[in-house]
Amino acid sequence: MITKATLENVSQLNTLINSAYRGESSKKGWTTEANILEGLRTNEIELSETILNPKNTILKFTENNQIIGCVLLVEKEQQLYLGMLTVSPELQNSGVGKKLLQQAALHALELGLPRIVMTVISVRDELIAWYKRHGYEDTGVREPFPASAVHIPITEEPLEFIVLEKRIG
Template identity: 40%
Template sequence: MLIAPAQDHELAALAVLVNSAYRGELATKGWTSESYLLGGQRTDAASLRADLAANPGSALLTLRDAEGDTPHACVWVQPPNGEGEADAWYVGMVTVSPLRQAGGIGRTMLEAAEAYARARGGKSMEMTVISVRDTLIAWYERRGYRLTGQTEPFPYGDERFGVPQRDDLHFVVMEKAL
Protein backbone atom coordinates (compact mmCIF):
# COMPACT_ATOMS: atom_id res chain seq x y z
CA MET A 1 0.00 0.00 0.00
CA LEU A 2 1.12 3.51 -0.82
CA ILE A 3 0.21 6.61 1.22
CA ALA A 4 0.89 9.99 -0.42
CA PRO A 5 -0.58 13.49 -0.58
CA ALA A 6 -3.30 13.90 -3.19
CA GLN A 7 -2.45 15.53 -6.49
CA ASP A 8 -4.73 18.17 -7.99
CA HIS A 9 -5.82 15.85 -10.81
CA GLU A 10 -7.11 13.33 -8.21
CA LEU A 11 -9.48 15.69 -6.39
CA ALA A 12 -12.57 14.81 -8.44
CA ALA A 13 -12.04 11.08 -7.80
CA LEU A 14 -11.43 11.76 -4.11
CA ALA A 15 -14.69 13.73 -3.87
CA VAL A 16 -16.50 10.72 -5.36
CA LEU A 17 -14.76 8.44 -2.83
CA VAL A 18 -15.69 10.65 0.13
CA ASN A 19 -19.29 11.01 -0.99
CA SER A 20 -19.58 7.24 -1.54
CA ALA A 21 -18.37 6.53 1.98
CA TYR A 22 -20.66 8.97 3.77
CA ARG A 23 -23.74 9.55 1.62
CA GLY A 24 -25.93 7.65 -0.77
CA GLU A 25 -26.59 4.01 -1.52
CA LEU A 26 -23.00 2.73 -1.62
CA ALA A 27 -22.37 4.28 1.81
CA THR A 28 -24.93 1.92 3.35
CA LYS A 29 -22.59 -0.99 2.56
CA GLY A 30 -20.08 0.41 5.07
CA TRP A 31 -20.43 1.50 8.68
CA THR A 32 -19.51 5.17 8.19
CA SER A 33 -22.69 6.22 6.38
CA GLU A 34 -24.30 9.40 7.64
CA SER A 35 -27.12 9.28 5.08
CA TYR A 36 -29.66 8.96 7.90
CA LEU A 37 -28.43 12.35 9.18
CA LEU A 38 -27.54 14.26 6.03
CA GLY A 39 -28.54 14.22 2.39
CA GLY A 40 -26.69 15.77 -0.50
CA GLN A 41 -22.98 15.69 -1.02
CA ARG A 42 -20.22 15.64 1.58
CA THR A 43 -17.72 17.47 -0.65
CA ASP A 44 -16.73 18.19 -4.24
CA ALA A 45 -13.48 18.75 -6.11
CA ALA A 46 -13.83 22.55 -6.08
CA SER A 47 -14.28 22.59 -2.28
CA LEU A 48 -11.29 20.31 -1.75
CA ARG A 49 -9.16 22.49 -4.02
CA ALA A 50 -10.33 25.67 -2.24
CA ASP A 51 -9.69 24.16 1.21
CA LEU A 52 -6.16 23.13 0.24
CA ALA A 53 -5.46 26.61 -1.15
CA ALA A 54 -6.92 28.35 1.92
CA ASN A 55 -5.01 26.23 4.44
CA PRO A 56 -1.27 26.24 3.64
CA GLY A 57 0.50 23.14 4.89
CA SER A 58 -2.69 21.05 4.78
CA ALA A 59 -2.75 17.75 2.95
CA LEU A 60 -5.26 15.25 1.76
CA LEU A 61 -3.39 12.00 2.25
CA THR A 62 -4.43 9.12 0.01
CA LEU A 63 -4.00 5.37 0.16
CA ARG A 64 -3.82 3.14 -2.90
CA ASP A 65 -2.61 -0.39 -3.49
CA ALA A 66 0.12 0.65 -5.95
CA GLU A 67 1.43 3.65 -7.86
CA GLY A 68 -1.09 4.69 -10.51
CA ASP A 69 -4.05 2.96 -8.83
CA THR A 70 -7.12 4.92 -7.82
CA PRO A 71 -7.07 5.80 -4.10
CA HIS A 72 -9.48 3.84 -1.92
CA ALA A 73 -8.92 5.86 1.26
CA CYS A 74 -8.01 9.39 2.28
CA VAL A 75 -7.69 11.68 5.30
CA TRP A 76 -7.50 15.46 5.72
CA VAL A 77 -4.71 16.84 7.94
CA GLN A 78 -4.29 20.54 8.66
CA PRO A 79 -1.72 22.51 10.67
CA PRO A 80 -2.79 24.91 13.42
CA ASN A 81 -4.26 28.19 12.27
CA GLY A 82 -2.70 30.26 15.05
CA GLU A 83 -5.75 30.12 17.31
CA GLY A 84 -5.71 28.16 20.57
CA GLU A 85 -3.07 25.50 20.97
CA ALA A 86 -0.17 26.35 18.69
CA ASP A 87 0.69 22.71 18.10
CA ALA A 88 -2.77 21.12 17.65
CA TRP A 89 -3.30 19.78 14.14
CA TYR A 90 -6.78 19.11 12.75
CA VAL A 91 -7.66 15.70 11.31
CA GLY A 92 -10.86 15.01 9.44
CA MET A 93 -12.58 13.33 6.55
CA VAL A 94 -11.14 9.92 7.44
CA THR A 95 -12.51 8.01 4.47
CA VAL A 96 -12.36 4.39 3.34
CA SER A 97 -14.31 2.99 0.41
CA PRO A 98 -17.38 1.19 1.79
CA LEU A 99 -16.25 -1.88 -0.13
CA ARG A 100 -12.99 -1.99 1.87
CA GLN A 101 -14.10 -0.98 5.35
CA ALA A 102 -13.60 -3.01 8.53
CA GLY A 103 -10.10 -4.14 7.52
CA GLY A 104 -7.93 -1.67 9.44
CA ILE A 105 -7.55 0.88 6.63
CA GLY A 106 -9.27 3.64 8.61
CA ARG A 107 -6.85 3.08 11.48
CA THR A 108 -3.96 3.16 9.00
CA MET A 109 -5.16 6.50 7.61
CA LEU A 110 -5.63 8.01 11.06
CA GLU A 111 -2.13 6.90 12.05
CA ALA A 112 -0.75 8.36 8.79
CA ALA A 113 -2.34 11.74 9.60
CA GLU A 114 -0.88 11.64 13.11
CA ALA A 115 2.58 10.74 11.76
CA TYR A 116 2.34 13.53 9.17
CA ALA A 117 1.55 16.08 11.91
CA ARG A 118 4.17 14.70 14.31
CA ALA A 119 6.86 14.95 11.61
CA ARG A 120 5.99 18.64 11.28
CA GLY A 121 6.11 19.41 14.98
CA GLY A 122 2.52 18.57 15.94
CA LYS A 123 2.03 17.71 19.59
CA SER A 124 -1.68 16.94 19.46
CA MET A 125 -4.54 16.22 17.08
CA GLU A 126 -8.05 17.64 17.15
CA MET A 127 -11.20 16.67 15.28
CA THR A 128 -14.90 17.32 15.23
CA VAL A 129 -17.53 14.59 14.99
CA ILE A 130 -21.30 14.94 14.66
CA SER A 131 -22.55 14.47 18.23
CA VAL A 132 -25.05 11.69 17.46
CA ARG A 133 -22.44 9.47 15.75
CA ASP A 134 -21.92 7.34 18.89
CA THR A 135 -20.32 4.40 17.07
CA LEU A 136 -17.82 6.68 15.34
CA ILE A 137 -17.02 8.56 18.55
CA ALA A 138 -16.38 5.21 20.28
CA TRP A 139 -14.10 4.15 17.39
CA TYR A 140 -12.01 7.31 17.84
CA GLU A 141 -11.92 6.83 21.61
CA ARG A 142 -10.45 3.34 21.09
CA ARG A 143 -7.67 5.06 19.12
CA GLY A 144 -6.80 7.40 21.97
CA TYR A 145 -9.01 10.41 21.21
CA ARG A 146 -11.05 11.89 24.03
CA LEU A 147 -14.03 14.19 24.17
CA THR A 148 -13.00 17.68 25.31
CA GLY A 149 -16.45 18.84 26.39
CA GLN A 150 -16.35 21.53 23.69
CA THR A 151 -18.95 21.69 20.93
CA GLU A 152 -19.30 23.55 17.65
CA PRO A 153 -22.51 24.37 15.78
CA PHE A 154 -23.52 22.48 12.67
CA PRO A 155 -23.51 24.75 9.58
CA TYR A 156 -27.27 24.65 8.93
CA GLY A 157 -28.16 26.47 5.73
CA ASP A 158 -24.83 25.74 4.04
CA GLU A 159 -25.56 22.86 1.68
CA ARG A 160 -21.85 22.45 0.87
CA PHE A 161 -21.84 20.25 3.99
CA GLY A 162 -25.04 18.38 3.20
CA VAL A 163 -28.74 18.73 3.80
CA PRO A 164 -29.58 17.96 7.45
CA GLN A 165 -32.35 15.43 8.04
CA ARG A 166 -32.84 16.62 11.64
CA ASP A 167 -32.52 19.84 13.60
CA ASP A 168 -30.44 18.76 16.60
CA LEU A 169 -27.01 18.33 14.99
CA HIS A 170 -23.82 19.81 16.37
CA PHE A 171 -20.19 18.74 16.54
CA VAL A 172 -18.24 17.47 19.54
CA VAL A 173 -14.53 18.22 19.70
CA MET A 174 -12.13 15.33 20.32
CA GLU A 175 -8.39 15.48 20.88
CA LYS A 176 -5.37 13.23 21.25
CA ALA A 177 -1.87 13.99 22.47
CA LEU A 178 0.85 12.81 20.12
Protein backbone atom coordinates in the same frame (compact mmCIF):
# COMPACT_ATOMS: atom_id res chain seq x y z
CA MET B 1 0.49 2.99 -0.03
CA ILE B 2 -0.19 6.35 1.66
CA THR B 3 0.98 9.47 -0.15
CA LYS B 4 0.04 13.13 -0.43
CA ALA B 5 -2.88 13.85 -2.78
CA THR B 6 -2.45 16.26 -5.68
CA LEU B 7 -4.81 18.16 -7.97
CA GLU B 8 -4.69 15.15 -10.33
CA ASN B 9 -6.51 13.15 -7.62
CA VAL B 10 -9.43 15.57 -7.09
CA SER B 11 -11.98 13.72 -9.22
CA GLN B 12 -11.22 10.33 -7.63
CA LEU B 13 -11.21 11.87 -4.12
CA ASN B 14 -14.54 13.59 -4.75
CA THR B 15 -16.16 10.33 -5.87
CA LEU B 16 -14.70 8.38 -2.94
CA ILE B 17 -15.65 10.90 -0.23
CA ASN B 18 -19.21 11.40 -1.44
CA SER B 19 -19.71 7.63 -1.89
CA ALA B 20 -18.59 6.98 1.69
CA TYR B 21 -20.57 9.73 3.44
CA ARG B 22 -23.83 10.19 1.51
CA GLY B 23 -26.30 8.36 -0.68
CA GLU B 24 -27.11 4.69 -1.14
CA SER B 25 -23.51 3.59 -1.77
CA SER B 26 -22.49 4.90 1.66
CA LYS B 27 -24.94 2.55 3.38
CA LYS B 28 -22.63 -0.37 2.52
CA GLY B 29 -20.24 0.97 5.16
CA TRP B 30 -20.79 1.79 8.82
CA THR B 31 -19.55 5.41 8.63
CA THR B 32 -22.40 6.72 6.46
CA GLU B 33 -24.10 10.04 7.22
CA ALA B 34 -26.95 9.26 4.79
CA ASN B 35 -29.40 8.71 7.65
CA ILE B 36 -28.79 12.19 9.12
CA LEU B 37 -27.73 14.42 6.19
CA GLU B 38 -28.59 14.99 2.54
CA GLY B 39 -26.54 16.73 -0.09
CA LEU B 40 -22.92 16.21 -1.10
CA ARG B 41 -20.14 15.94 1.49
CA THR B 42 -17.75 17.89 -0.75
CA ASN B 43 -17.14 18.86 -4.39
CA GLU B 44 -14.21 19.18 -6.78
CA ILE B 45 -13.86 22.96 -6.35
CA GLU B 46 -13.69 22.64 -2.55
CA LEU B 47 -11.17 19.78 -2.78
CA SER B 48 -8.99 21.72 -5.25
CA GLU B 49 -8.96 24.77 -2.97
CA THR B 50 -8.13 22.52 -0.02
CA ILE B 51 -5.17 20.94 -1.80
CA LEU B 52 -3.85 24.33 -2.96
CA ASN B 53 -3.78 25.71 0.63
CA PRO B 54 -0.24 25.15 2.02
CA LYS B 55 -1.62 24.57 5.55
CA ASN B 56 -3.59 21.55 4.30
CA THR B 57 -2.54 18.03 3.41
CA ILE B 58 -4.83 15.35 2.05
CA LEU B 59 -3.27 11.93 2.44
CA LYS B 60 -4.54 9.26 0.06
CA PHE B 61 -4.42 5.50 0.55
CA THR B 62 -3.89 3.87 -2.85
CA GLU B 63 -4.20 0.21 -3.77
CA ASN B 64 -4.00 -1.09 -7.36
CA ASN B 65 -4.01 2.51 -8.67
CA GLN B 66 -7.34 3.18 -6.90
CA ILE B 67 -7.73 5.66 -4.05
CA ILE B 68 -9.54 3.65 -1.37
CA GLY B 69 -9.08 6.03 1.57
CA CYS B 70 -8.07 9.56 2.46
CA VAL B 71 -7.83 12.02 5.32
CA LEU B 72 -7.61 15.81 5.51
CA LEU B 73 -4.95 17.26 7.83
CA VAL B 74 -4.87 20.99 8.59
CA GLU B 75 -2.11 22.81 10.50
CA LYS B 76 -3.79 25.06 13.09
CA GLU B 77 -1.66 26.86 15.68
CA GLN B 78 -0.37 24.19 18.07
CA GLN B 79 -2.48 21.33 16.77
CA LEU B 80 -3.29 19.32 13.69
CA TYR B 81 -6.95 19.22 12.69
CA LEU B 82 -8.05 15.88 11.24
CA GLY B 83 -11.13 15.74 9.06
CA MET B 84 -12.88 13.85 6.31
CA LEU B 85 -11.34 10.49 7.20
CA THR B 86 -12.74 8.34 4.42
CA VAL B 87 -12.55 4.66 3.52
CA SER B 88 -14.39 3.11 0.58
CA PRO B 89 -17.64 1.63 1.99
CA GLU B 90 -16.80 -1.86 0.70
CA LEU B 91 -13.41 -1.81 2.46
CA GLN B 92 -14.37 -0.46 5.87
CA ASN B 93 -13.14 -2.63 8.77
CA SER B 94 -10.06 -3.65 6.73
CA GLY B 95 -7.55 -1.48 8.64
CA VAL B 96 -7.30 1.35 6.10
CA GLY B 97 -8.75 3.95 8.50
CA LYS B 98 -6.41 2.86 11.28
CA LYS B 99 -3.39 3.18 8.95
CA LEU B 100 -4.50 6.67 7.91
CA LEU B 101 -4.82 7.67 11.59
CA GLN B 102 -1.30 6.36 12.25
CA GLN B 103 0.03 8.35 9.30
CA ALA B 104 -1.77 11.47 10.59
CA ALA B 105 0.04 11.06 13.93
CA LEU B 106 3.39 10.82 12.12
CA HIS B 107 2.49 13.95 10.13
CA ALA B 108 1.74 15.81 13.40
CA LEU B 109 5.11 14.71 14.82
CA GLU B 110 6.93 15.85 11.66
CA LEU B 111 5.30 19.28 12.05
CA GLY B 112 6.12 19.39 15.77
CA LEU B 113 2.44 19.58 16.71
CA PRO B 114 1.62 17.99 20.10
CA ARG B 115 -1.99 17.03 19.46
CA ILE B 116 -4.58 16.13 16.86
CA VAL B 117 -8.14 17.45 17.13
CA MET B 118 -11.26 16.61 15.18
CA THR B 119 -14.99 17.21 15.23
CA VAL B 120 -17.55 14.42 14.97
CA ILE B 121 -21.32 14.86 14.67
CA SER B 122 -22.78 14.17 18.11
CA VAL B 123 -25.22 11.45 17.00
CA ARG B 124 -22.43 9.31 15.49
CA ASP B 125 -21.98 7.14 18.61
CA GLU B 126 -20.34 4.20 16.83
CA LEU B 127 -17.82 6.46 15.10
CA ILE B 128 -17.02 8.36 18.33
CA ALA B 129 -16.42 5.00 20.06
CA TRP B 130 -14.07 3.96 17.22
CA TYR B 131 -11.99 7.13 17.61
CA LYS B 132 -11.87 6.64 21.40
CA ARG B 133 -10.52 3.10 20.85
CA HIS B 134 -7.76 4.75 18.81
CA GLY B 135 -6.69 7.11 21.59
CA TYR B 136 -8.95 10.12 21.05
CA GLU B 137 -10.70 11.68 24.04
CA ASP B 138 -13.82 13.83 24.31
CA THR B 139 -12.63 17.33 25.25
CA GLY B 140 -16.11 18.33 26.47
CA VAL B 141 -16.14 21.12 23.88
CA ARG B 142 -19.19 21.31 21.58
CA GLU B 143 -19.56 23.36 18.40
CA PRO B 144 -22.75 24.16 16.48
CA PHE B 145 -23.40 22.11 13.36
CA PRO B 146 -23.38 24.37 10.28
CA ALA B 147 -26.53 23.34 8.45
CA SER B 148 -26.38 24.79 4.95
CA ALA B 149 -27.48 24.18 1.39
CA VAL B 150 -24.72 21.55 1.25
CA HIS B 151 -25.25 19.88 4.64
CA ILE B 152 -29.01 19.37 4.97
CA PRO B 153 -30.08 17.67 8.23
CA ILE B 154 -32.84 15.08 7.74
CA THR B 155 -33.05 13.99 11.36
CA GLU B 156 -35.22 15.51 14.07
CA GLU B 157 -32.37 15.16 16.54
CA PRO B 158 -30.40 18.40 17.01
CA LEU B 159 -26.89 18.11 15.57
CA GLU B 160 -23.70 19.49 17.04
CA PHE B 161 -20.02 18.66 16.80
CA ILE B 162 -18.14 16.92 19.59
CA VAL B 163 -14.45 17.92 19.72
CA LEU B 164 -12.11 14.96 20.16
CA GLU B 165 -8.38 15.20 20.83
CA LYS B 166 -5.35 12.95 20.92
CA ARG B 167 -2.01 13.96 22.41
CA ILE B 168 0.98 12.93 20.28
CA GLY B 169 4.52 12.12 21.36
